[in-house]
Amino acid sequence: MNTIAHALFANILLLLGAPELATPTNLVINACAGVAVDLDHIPKLGKAVRTLRFGQSSRTRWHELQGLLASMLISVLATLFSPELGRVLLIGAVSHYFLDLATRPTRPLYPLTDSTVFLEMAPMSLRGLFAYDTALTVTMGVIWLWSLNGLGLLRL
């Protein structure tokens, strides 16, 4: 999924599930945690520009279940210093794995096996995927604005 969608989805999970933590600082930290996993795409950026997509092969082990495990442990460790920060980080990180698994082919057990999982909830063609991503990102943007407005963090 695209970076904007990941940031929005992380924020939406925070706004809907833990509105008491939704301060501007926490929202930024949460969005950063939501997109941080994608940093492992950077070495494959050149190929992605040529082919117009990041395939599942551009993801390292940190993008799969091993990464989920590491994110959960890091977040729980963070709760020892600040329970609020730990929860904000955890929501951001888990949201990334959820969105990728729901909308993209992934290799959950990589590097143990290359078995690819695709839940067929998004189109496979480049054009279809572009339309799907755009529609989903716009929808999430609307929910994000509506939630911020509802909590009084934004005046529309």
Added chain:
Amino acid sequence: MKRWFDRLLGRLPFLSELNPDQLSGLGLLLSLAVYYCLSREMIGASILVLFAALFLDVLDGVVARAQGKASEEGWVVDIAVDRVSEAVISLALSRLVVLVVALNVALSLYSYMSKRHLIIPIRQVLLLLLTVYFFVGAGGLHLLLDGVLFRM
């Protein structure tokens, strides 16, 4: 029990029309609703949605077997969806539950390496604990479950 359930559901004519991976995906989406209900302390609703998610989890296996699609890849789909679903639900729960979910992710990886099925049925246990928590009302057990599920 599993064979009996397979035979029972396998007779339903519409099973051949269903896609097991999409059923898994639908179960994954329901975990978002469980997270929302739990974080809003809507325990009754969360029990119902969690039950529906678990039913879909069973159904996708039945459909895959009925269509002859059961394979190692199906097992990987199950593992991935179950672990991410547990992680999403744990976002509304205590640190203790988050740690158990993390342990389950580690066990899944170990299961693949050792070819042994070592998984904690976290959502099933959670369904049981939430049901007890919902019906017990105020008292020592309620306080204990409140601590384990939401405070620790």
